[in-house]
Amino acid sequence: MQHLVLPTRALKVVNKSIELFHYNGFHLVGIDRIVKESEIPKATFYNYFHSKERLIEMSLTFQKDGLKHEVMSIINVQKELTLVEKLRKIYYLHADLDGLYHLPFKAIFEIAKTHPKAYQTVVDYRNWFINEIYNLLLKSNENASKQDAHMFLFVIDGAMVQLLDPNKPDERKRLLEYFLLGFG
Template sequence: MTRDEPDTRPSEARRRLLDTAIRIFYAEGIHSVGVDRIIAEAKVTRATFYRHFPSKDDLILAYLREVHRMERGMVDAAITANPSPAESLLAVAGAIADRITSPVFRGCAFLNAAAEYPDTDHPVHQEIIAHREWFLDTITALMVQVHEETADSAARHFVMLRDGAMAAGCLFDPALVSETFLRGVEGLLRVNTERQSAGSAR
């Protein structure tokens, strides 16, 4: 990099702040964690914090956007690695099941945040809705390729199975919850694949 070129590398301090927020917000909740604790655990000054995040809400939005980026990467990888839409959907479900059985699993970051930010006009709530719309749209696009006529309802069914598994995974045996979730997705896909086959045979 020459003297005249701007340094566009992410700030190390910002990365530490965001990594700290991701870890603590997810494990303990958002409202219960103050800015002072984030600053202390990230080992930055207060001035550095506010230079990168003018308010706690800005940090929360960055946290949710980073979680979205990670989840989108997981979903995109599952789709890319599997040639058929049904296999892609099973791979997405498998990745979700793996997360539920992780030792650090504390539920869905977005559902957790929604419980803390119920005001639909709040930017945090709107960020949550944007993430969920992306996920539903992604699943719907795959379901269209399985059976177009029932794609919308099947995609909503998939998302509800996922939401239920994310909640149950914090309360019951994660391995059993994951297995039940996968069986539910397999059954959903089997029904819609059979509908597609029956329609093609006519």
């Protein structure tokens, strides 16, 4: 999906949907609730989005675009940071229940079979992310492998799973530090 240009009312619906999906999941939030909480007629919803899957795809695209912008800023704009500092910032950007990655992470478990086109947005982001991390790792370690980049994403995903369990302590720092031992 290319850059989205939406009217203000449609953006309001996307933002409200992101909030609703974030806190309630994709399956528990229907079009009727989105329409009611966004204060728009159902016909307007269908005029803008055509389907719930299209709205989910747009919501995930907004999150994906925000994440890409932040990751690229850390990698390319914050040049004074070391590799480890960049990895830390990227890690905490993602391993955050209130952050931009929470909704795409949730989508991995909730929409793969029911909304495959929207799910592809998450797959595309994860593939892009792995490539960016791999390129970042290569800049300071010529022996870095694509598997290292995959492992970094798995560490992020593991941190997210732990954060979602209210009975588990926050182990984000320990998980990250264990990964970073090899890239000191």
